[in-house]
Amino acid sequence: MEPPQGHKDADGAGAMPTIHKSPTDLSVTKGDIEQVDRDNKGIDMNAIPSGVGEAYERKVAIMNQALVDLGMGGFQWKIFALTGFGWFVDNFWMQAITIISAPVRNEFAVKRIAFLTVAKYAGLVVGSTVWPMTADFIGRRLAFNITLLLSSVSGLVGAGSPNFVAIATLCAFIGMGTGGNQPVDSAIFLEFIPATHQYLLTMQSAFWSVGQAVAALIGWPLIANYSCPSAGSDCRFDNNLGWRYTFWAFGGLTLAMFLLRLFFRVYETPKYLLSKGYDEQAVGVIHKIAARNGKTSWLTISHFEAVDAELNLQPGQESAPAHTRKNIIRSNLDKITPSKIRVLFSTPRIALSTTLMIFLWCSIGMAYPLYNSFIPIYLENKGVSQGGSSLSITYRNYAIQAVCGIPASLLGGFTVDLKGIGRKGTGTIACLGTGVFLFLFTRATSEAGVIGFTCAIAFFQNLVYGLLYSYTPELFPAPVRGTANGLVAMFNRLSGLMAPIIAAYVGIDNDYPVWISAALFVVAGLVFLVLPYETRGKAAA
Numbered sequence: 081m082e083p084p085q086g087h088k089d090a091d092g093a094g095a096m097p098t099i100h101k102s103p104t105d106l107s108v109t110k111g112d113i114e115q116v117d118r119d120n121k122g123i124d125m126n127a128i129p130s131g132v133g134e135a136y137e138r139k140v141a142i143m144n145q146a147l148v149d150l151g152m153g154g155f156q157w158k159i160f161a162l163t164g165f166g167w168f169v170d171n172f173w174m175q176a177i178t179i180i181s182a183p184v185r186n187e188f189a190v191k192r193i194a195f196l197t198v199a200k201y202a203g204l205v206v207g208s209t210v211w212p213m214t215a216d217f218i219g220r221r222l223a224f225n226i227t228l229l230l231s232s233v234s235g236l237v238g239a240g241s242p243n244f245v246a247i248a249t250l251c252a253f254i255g256m257g258t259g260g261n262q263p264v265d266s267a268i269f270l271e272f273i274p275a276t277h278q279y280l281l282t283m284q285s286a287f288w289s290v291g292q293a294v295a296a297l298i299g300w301p302l303i304a305n306y307s308c309p310s311a312g313s314d315c316r317f318d319n320n321l322g323w324r325y326t327f328w329a330f331g332g333l334t335l336a337m338f339l340l341r342l343f344f345r346v347y348e349t350p351k352y353l354l355s356k357g358y359d360e361q362a363v364g365v366i367h368k369i370a371a372r373n374g375k376t377s378w379l380t381i382s383h384f385e386a387v388d389a390e391l392n393l394q395p396g397q398e399s400a401p402a403h404t405r406k407n408i409i410r411s412n413l414d415k416i417t418p419s420k421i422r423v424l425f426s427t428p429r430i431a432l433s434t435t436l437m438i439f440l441w442c443s444i445g446m447a448y449p450l451y452n453s454f455i456p457i458y459l460e461n462k463g464v465s466q467g468g469s470s471l472s473i474t475y476r477n478y479a480i481q482a483v484c485g486i487p488a489s490l491l492g493g494f495t496v497d498l499k500g501i502g503r504k505g506t507g508t509i510a511c512l513g514t515g516v517f518l519f520l521f522t523r524a525t526s527e528a529g530v531i532g533f534t535c536a537i538a539f540f541q542n543l544v545y546g547l548l549y550s551y552t553p554e555l556f557p558a559p560v561r562g563t564a565n566g567l568v569a570m571f572n573r574l575s576g577l578m579a580p581i582i583a584a585y586v587g588i589d590n591d592y593p594v595w596i597s598a599a600l601f602v603v604a605g606l607v608f609l610v611l612p613y614e615t616r617g618k619a620a621a
Contacts, residue, residue: 138387139354146366146379148274153373156273160280162344164287165228165337166265172291173231173258174200174452175482176330177251179299179475180323182456183307186315187323188244194588196248197453197580203252205573207259223264224346228338230257235331239324259573271349272369285546286489292538295330296475296482302326303456304472359384424567433612437552438571440604444511444544445572447600449579450593451518451537455481457588458521462530477531484535488542503551504608510547511605513540518598522591544601555613 177200185193211223231254238250266284273280306322308315347369353362363381370377425431451458459474501509514537521533552568586592 135387135391136355139359139384140351142383142387143350143354143362143366143379144275146377147272148276150274150366150370150373150375150377152274152277153369153375155369155372156277158344159269159272159346160284162341162346163224163265163269164284165341166261167284167287168291168294169228169231169334169337170258170261170291171288172295173235173254173330173334175292175295176235176299176326177254178453178455179295179303179478180247180326181454182460182474183303183320183323184244184247185457186308187317187320188247190244192584193457194454194580194584196244196251197449198577198584199248199252200255201449201573201577201580203255203257204259205577207256208262208569208573209259210256211259211261211264224268225338225341227257227261227264228334228341230254231261232331232334232338235327235334239327239331268346268349271351283489285542285549286486288545289486289489289542293479293482293486296479298329298333299326300472300475300479302329304475421567429612433555434567436607436611437555437568440507440607441548441552441568441572442575443600443604443607444548445575446579446582447514447597447604448541448545449576450583450597450600452541453580454583454588454593455534458594459530459534461589462524473527477527477534480531481534481538485538485542488539489546491543503547504611506543507547507551507608507611508605510540510543511601511608514544515598515600515602515605518594518601522594522598544604 177196181193181196184190184196190196207227211227234250234253234257238247238254241247241250269280269284302325303322306320306325308320347365348361350362350365353359353365360381363379363384366377366379424434456474456478459477517533517536517540521530521537524530524533582596583593586596
């Protein structure tokens, strides 16, 4: 059995070596594995501390080949859909909190409603930091389910909030749950699928766009028909139930997704089990996947025992440093050690690339919520200026613009591979397009203009984020990819946390936040032009 040539590691770790061995040849040499860590960008791989042991590296190479030979079956396609819920829920609840901002402001007479978004982003910062590491303690499967359950329960309870402090606190818990969805779900997805289908991770960004559209379509009739028209003594609990109905609906839908995950019988991922030293259980999961796909796998425990024997490891002896809680902590902390950070700045060209990517994630992370977190209020303000400020029209326009963003994820999958455009060109076009239409939105004087410009903004914004989530992992080599992704994600969430604070103090009843957002997108578009690396047509290292 000849493995495919130059396939990619199912962890997204780049091009894997072709191991010209049959399944009955149980030896995998160190040279086979070292090829994983080769990099074509001039990085000194000896400067990077290993996060896994040699035995684990050899075993995971065997497992990757077993997954490739097993192929993409029904079980993995269902995993694709179930992990897509993570992308869906991330944007779904982000838009949910945006949708309720106006009626919450009216009912509780809040002067600075932007602090509701501050609470959400505070939760997002905690969730995106804690859940990926927690998954190494309690397992992928448990974290996979808890994130949705936390979001669902917080939303259902939040619908009954008696004051602004209560709803803000529960929005922070929602952010904590949704903040962990994408990193945990992406890990699960990549640890179950064969390397030949890793491109599906990029396509999962479509779930993110659909989440925004569904949130808008649910919120539109509920907010429009069951909300008080303005703030004041006439806006009370009993005539302003729309935002509460919305949260109940969103919480119920999230609970349904949680139950689907719970009853689907998602196994613990084989690579997590392998990293814990549970080789036999890892092999068992591979065979369970094969059975559910109506196939069989050649992988046996003998393949892993052969690796242990070659390295003189006794049965039960640790074959990877991640088997104990102490070593799990050490492995996670290793991702942010100074030596790994230094690698990201080890040459002038790499340092420039890393610095510019941090700037891009910061600027876009601040620009996105400056506009998106307050869309209904901006639309309401536009409606007032045009003499048509009904809630129905406001939320109808919001729903329309949300739907307009869906095709961007699909189009981006084609433009990033077009000669002459590539990743950098797509990023430039998307950011400049977003900035230009944000400026035009502030100048719109008709309903048609408002709808047209918001649709264009939604389209180009979704294209920006779809590109960033696929381009960033390609840019960095496997041994420091986790460090790089974690670094840019941290700056992205922190800058996102600053956005509503800025909006709270400059005000959202004017165009200043939109102008700032537009300027940041334009600058980001220019930065894309000077990025030193274009990854179109190149395998990730």
